[in-house]
Amino acid sequence: LIDLTGNGGGSQWAEAAARIVSPFSLRSERLGFVRGAHWVAHWQSLAAELRQAAGHASGQDRARLTRWALEVDRAQAEARTSCLSTPLWSGQHPECEWLGHDFYATGVLAQADAAALRAKGWGSLVFSPAEYDFEEAVWHGPLLVLVDSNTGSAAEEFAAVLQDNKAAAVIGAPTAGGGCGHTNGGTPTTLSHSRAVLELPDCARIRPDGSNEVGGIDPDVLVGFRATDGMRRKGLRLMKALPRGLAVAAGLCRGGRCESRQPSERAGPDRKRRTNRS
Known part of the structure; x- marks a missing residue:
């Protein structure tokens, strides 16, 4: 049981953390980005880094990096x-699509061998979990993720990618709906009259059913937590629902998908390249 209650989020380490506890490879959510200068600059910078890496690579790596740079060019356009x-x-729908839809919450790739890419040096450019030194799939057993109304942002990303891949059952209350967040510092806007600074998300994580993660994560097993519940009351409510949660989690492991084992070693988050999208 992984307790994310009260966890307001953090960084893209969430994607690596999910892969530590998942018994099998995960495919991340699609990324939606707000069209405009902020994301033009982001894609322009990434394309330049990919081409620089391609210039120092050879063979298949050079071909892949060049192809990815061209794909990023299309996102920039x-x-x-x-x-x-x-x-x-005025309550009308614009004639265009508000968000661009290229790539994934983890970058150019939705699914990859993080360790193999980490050894490349440029791996984190295309798959964000490769930023971190960690071991995948250290747990091969039923997995429950506990959430509540104060679980937000990157913590929701963690829960969503496990739920979407049927790697874990989510138990608790619907989450906060913090959504994707602010990429590379976001797009703060100073209002002309009040001089107040308005900060709005510049991206969205889109789940396999087409819904925006900003709508929150609906648990597989609902627990009626209340805002006034103390730790003891929340614990009692959880204990009543826990057998149902365990049954759902165990069901995900049918057919030999999971079996318990111990990790061969423990690796912590070794941050290699900065990301800031929570």
């Missing part, structure tokens, strides 16, 4: 195609 939000203020 999409980001340049603006979509005005004016119709939204």
